[in-house]
Amino acid sequence: MIQVIVMGASKKxxxxxxxxxxxxxxxxxxxxxxxxxxKDKQLHEELAKLKKELTEN
Numbered sequence: 001m002i003q004v005i006v007m008g009a010s011k012k013x014x015x016x017x018x019x020x021x022x023x024x025x026x027x028x029x030x031x032x033x034x035x036x037x038x039k040d041k042q043l044h045e046e047l048a049k050l051k052k053e054l055t056e057n
Contacts, residue, residue, distance in 0.1 A: 014057070021054045 009017070028047040031040075038044050 018054070018057060021050055021057075025050050025054065 032047055
């Protein structure tokens, strides 16, 4: 899980964090496509949480 530490972060740190979020979302989306019924709730919850974090930043 990626921890959120934004206060005092440089632009390079923020861009790296943004890239890590996008990469993790891409990984989870592949797994989520294999689970269209939503049986793995933890997977879908984490994906939704990361997408929300990405839109906030």
